[in-house]
Amino acid sequence: MSKTIFRRLGLAAMTGAALVMAGCAATPFRADVARFQTQLPAPQGQSFAIEANDPALQGGIEFGQYATLVAGELTRYGYRPAAPGEKADMVVRMDYGIDKGRERVVSSPGFGNPWYGGYYGRGFYSPPVIVRGPRGRRYIYGWRDPFMWGGFGPSWGYNDVESFTVYTSDLNLQISRAADGYRLFEGHAQAQSRDNDLTQIVPNLVEAMFTNFPGNSGERVRITVAPPEKK
Known part of the structure; x- marks a missing residue:
């Protein structure tokens, strides 16, 4: 030869390697989502308030940013944020985090x-x-x-x-009746990524959590979120 x-x-081999590496730059975000529900009411304008599971996060600017994303998703499905001074019908508690890799x-x-x-x-x-x-x-x-x-x-x-x-991140969400604390919904979303930037990861976890919300109770599904340039 x-x-x-x-x-x-x-x-040819080096070109193939370059294409593989270039393709990785647009890799979709994938999350494993498990959801459970008991008597989550059909959305008819019921009000909700969002709280942090960790009291240290409550009132924080970062938490508020992610809570706004969750509120937007719930509003899209037919619920509404409680007005100032109004007693909410439901309490939504959330937390998020990422490991050390x-x-x-x-x-x-x-x-x-x-x-x-x-x-x-x-x-x-x-x-x-x-x-x-x-x-x-x-x-x-x-x-x-x-x-x-x-x-x-x-x-x-x-x-x-x-x-x-590789970092593992997660988002946990619980929805309860405000009147008696009865749990209506529990959701857990987990993903792996090459970086630990929560400002990029948490929005993707929220989107995965609310894809086909509330889902089938007890079912664990793999949700794919398209890269920003493909949305």
């Missing part, structure tokens, strides 16, 4: 070696050597292809192993 063909194969490792084999993964497979000659590169990436060298080595210089295959942090 000519040197030109090898170069074309390498260029955990490391995940993903392997993308063979972009540097067109023979990798084919007839010769990995580890044909020498054992791999792991070298940590920029942005947490680790490159595994040492899977030598005898055809590329003989005649074209030290051309080594590699396996691109990328390590990154």
Whole structure:
């Protein structure tokens, strides 16, 4: 096989990798949502008030911003915010949070070696050597292809192993009758993401929570929220 063909194969592999990475930038937000209900009234203009489960969040500007999103969704379904001084028919309690994250490792084999993964497979000659590169990436060298080595210089295959942090976020929502505290609805939405920016994550969790609200009681569903540029 000519040197030109090898170069074309390498260029095609790198182009494919670039397309994969570009596609990740527009990845939709996905959340697992579980909802339970008992006697949530059909929406006929019943009033509601939103409170924080954590008293430390009550009255906070950030909490108020997310509470406004929840209020907008409930209003869209036919309920209404209680007027100042009015005793609400329902009390909506919410909390949200995100963990400290955990490391995940993903392997993308063979972009540097067109023979990798084919007839010769990995580890044909020498054992791999792991070298940590920029942005947490680790490159595994040492899977030598005898055809590329003989005649074209030290051309080594590699396996691109990328390590990154995954964060788990969640949103909890409870709706109760204000008169006696009877629980009408419980919802839990959870998602994983590459960043921990709650200002972007919580709005997506709220949208997932209220997709096909109130849902089927006891059912856990995967909700996909389109990226902003596709909404």
